[in-house]
Amino acid sequence: MELVYAVCVGFMSACGIFLMLRGHTFTLVIGLTLLSYAVNLFLFASGGLTIGAPAVLNGSENYADPLPQALVLTAIVIGFAMTAFAVILAMRGRSDLGNDHVDGTEPFDRLAVEEKS
């Protein structure tokens, strides 16, 4: 289980980082969302993975570490708020600047120019 879990988190972060390197706010938002999901899963795993055990210190022998779950809960709430803000900002930037590149202007693309002429 650990291996599958680790691969999932790693793959998701890799995808997130790849998307974030694209330089457009749309892909940036998607990339950030993926990265924040990866972060949440990672935080879950930081207390150790347990199956079929409650995250409560109820006196039983077997319980999952409750602290990471509290951390994840906070991180999810903050992550959603931030993503919502990022989406609105990206839309505002798109409408004010006329394109969705993070620098406000599309970089000069020689291939595109050659194709036109």
Place this chain on the structure above:
Amino acid sequence: MSLFDHLVIFPVLIPFFVAVALLFPSLNNSLAKQRVLTIAANILMVVVAFVLLLKVKDQGIQVYALGDWSAPFGIVLMADAFSVLMVCLSAILGLAVTMYASAGEDKNGAFFHPLIMFQLMGINGAFLTGDAFNLFVFFEVLLIASYSLMMHGGGKQRIQANIHYVFLNLIGSALFLFALGTLYGTLGTLNFADMADKIPLLSRNELLITKSGALLLLAVFGLKAAMLPLHFWLPKAYASTSAPVAALFAIMTKVGVYSIWRVHGVIFGDQAGELANIALPWLWPIALLTIAIGAISVLASQSLRVLCSNLVIVSVGTLLVTISLNTVQASTAGIYYLLHSTVACAAMFLLAGLIQQQRGKAEDRFVTARSMPQASILGFIFALLAIGLIGMPPLSGFVGKALILQSVTKASQAIWIWPLILGAGLITLIALSRAGTSLFWRTTGENTSALKGHPMQYLAIGLLVAILPLMVIFGGAVSNYAQLAAEQLNAGLSLQQLNEVAK
């Protein structure tokens, strides 16, 4: 328990309740009421911060266990001399900023006052918190308020700079959580005192993971502090936002520096066994490079606000130098310089706002333009601030820099630090004289149409400027307190001590 016992949490609660109150329709619809309430709240915060300062001086470190749950599982707030000093700084800065903005800047967009309050809550919380996860939470509180504040007033340039700022910080937050997860995985705790206790006990194969977590954390704090090479967002962000917001942001980079101090200077400090001072080999060259590149950018700046943003980067570099020297004396000098540079840079941003307002279309760019209607008084304040920022006597910049130079004891370190800090001072002198001459003397005729400064704006700047000579006149008291702060910081606190103080 009396109210006095709950004093530690007040710097977080006051801005929170005021911000929530400001959102109610009866207050939200009247700008005049909002101004009165925020300024009153800020004055109250200054008073609370100073009472807390005296309390820490008399009774030592104050620990406040929220809900009376003891650490490491409960959340604690910890007020030692350093954090209280920073809370004082943010309270004074908040007061100046709200006073300046109340002269009309707050009309340009919605929710200015509540956002300022939320940001102050985040800043104070970040200084007072006793564990790493709450540091993250308060970082997010101050960041999300700053995202909206930066766009206050709108405009293409602001949106564009804001996109960089927001997305970089969001990536920083994700990395922050990765780092926290890594540290929690090996240490099993995120409480600062408990972390410091557990790091020497780590087993061999956990060391590497902990180290990667700690260095990831350094990158995150470095991004917030604008240390090289993560500083590219800063000049554009600070230069395109409005004057009061930029002035408040002067303390934001210091939040990053403060966190580096607390986490990498103390938790991973001298007593951390095999992981002792892991950040130092990185911090040392980065700090020097930050000063060098910052100084070059100062020289290349085309407008006063960009110049001032680059001065912020230089001051961050100087502070990182004092952290990497890793002695109590250097920390004392660093804390003194931190207070000075934050106040001076914030005042300069406010002044740049006034200059921009009075020069009309030329804004604060170094070009020939019509003269300002109040050029003489603005020029006088500019000269005072320039003396402070350059580090010339008699203002606090000189004392701060002298303390830092004095704290360098090894010749091998002095070879690098002395020329860089003094050279950066010289470059600042050149750049600021050039800025002053072109802003105030290269003029073409009278400018009658521009807006004159509001008395409140001058009062706000005066409040900040007055601190510079006061820090020299009461230099003994301030540096003694800075030394107390450095000693408390360096000594650290074990979990047992923490829980004893909390009782």
